[in-house]
Amino acid sequence: MTLLLDSPLDMHLHLREQEMLRLVAPFSAAQFAGGVIMPNLVQPVDSLPRLRDYRAAIIAACGPEPFTPYMTLFFRDYSRAELLAARDEVIGLKLYPAGITTQSEAGVADFDRIGTTVALLEELDIPLLVHGETAGFVMDREREFLAVYQWLAETFPRLRIVMEHITTAEAVAVLERYDNIAATVTLHHLMITLDDVAGGLLQPDLFCKPIAKTPRDREALRQAVFRGHPRLLFGSDSAPHPRDKKECCGCAAGVFSAPVALPMLAQLFEEADCLERLSAFVSGNARQFYRITPPQKPVGLQRAAWRVPELYGSVRAFLAGQELRWSLAGSGEAKV
């Protein structure tokens, strides 16, 4: 059995730089027509020259595979002129609360002061992508941030807002309430709860921000995704770290899911008996909300089992060592 997806998109992706970029970009390019590239590099992507350099490096790292990097600028105060100049080259601005996740120190410390730039985004029709967590107790951070989303959605009703990597039942409820809000959902948050991370022996490869939540939260996400909510978009949040940054004191947050994203999603949708809805989740919904038309790139999946390698270079992937039922057509992955 094969499944042909029409230009699948990963709407939340960390590709890093230099050697790591060259290692991980081909996995996304092999599966996706394009992806939304996160700007939280060591030096944030917060100017057009820097954005152009980074886009060129990504395209070079993808090699011969066609892949459209949909670029984002790191949120700061921007002038109207800056945003006008950037509008045709970005898919949106990415807002991080200060210090909340990997390389977000330059993020927003005071939400009372973002109104001017956000109003410009609304006027210029540039989407706002948000890492929505407070600095509160780790399990409550997303819930506590939901008031900010509601304030944004109501104060700027024409602004398109994306709640990135939602993990809670309450976030799904907010999504239902506002037409100008969409949300990305990761593969791993559809699969794991906090129990998988820390209920037994600690699993550094599953440690991420936002932290995986309760079975009830996971069920709410699954229900909304598998029922085909039109404003839920797949965003892997694939975020590679070398093993020595994961298996150490002070484990870095991030799950490297790029190599397994589409095969595992196909398996999940098949198990939920809704394989016909996969295409909207990984492409159609994103095209509609973001109003983008990615270049034509059919991607085939086949029902042929393979085992996820233990390591990709210096990085352990999500589901390393496990057997998956679906594989990329023509991928040449070791069959089991």
Ligand SMILES: [Zn+2]
């Ligand atoms: Zn992310």
